[in-house]
Amino acid sequence: MVKLSQTDYEKMVAHAESELPDEACGLIAGRIDGDDKIIEKVYLLTNIDHSNEHFSLDPKEQLAAVKDMRANGLKPLGNWHSHPESPSRPSEEDKRLAYDSSASYLILSLMDRENPVLNSFHIEGDVSEKEEFYVG
């Protein structure tokens, strides 16, 4: 199961809303406890594509985040991005660019602005599976 705190969930949603109409993105880090991935820090990064259909993490911010994870003993667990106008599921492009099958890919849909939907996916090749996900 992938676990995210309510505080970090709200931080993620607030950032994604602030980036509209563009996609928002970032990294997740934390620890692995048995079969559980515990997200302990959510990184809010710049989408250098500045697009409502694509995202690319800013490499400089990515580098800073990786160093911060290492300094704080956190393990990189994956990334997250928003879908401003589509459901919380990986697009073909998301799957094509998800080369790390050990990562969790969180997708936040803001299609229904009043009811954001966040899911976590395991992606391997062109196959994606929804992971057990808990916010609280």
Next chain:
Amino acid sequence: MKITVAGVVKEVKDNITISELIAQENVETPEYVTVSVNDEFAKSADFETQQLKDGDNVEFLYFMGGGQ
């Protein structure tokens, strides 16, 4: 010589190139990897020729992107 790779100090051959280091470290899907040396991003076109120096700090960053 010694360099630091992803926070770990490693002994490597003198004047190793970035391409050689990528191969030595068994970096997966290197086409998606950005390399920083002492916080400066190396151009992928220079990977074959850019040599590392003793004490360099190297990070491999995977491109992360997608789209809805």
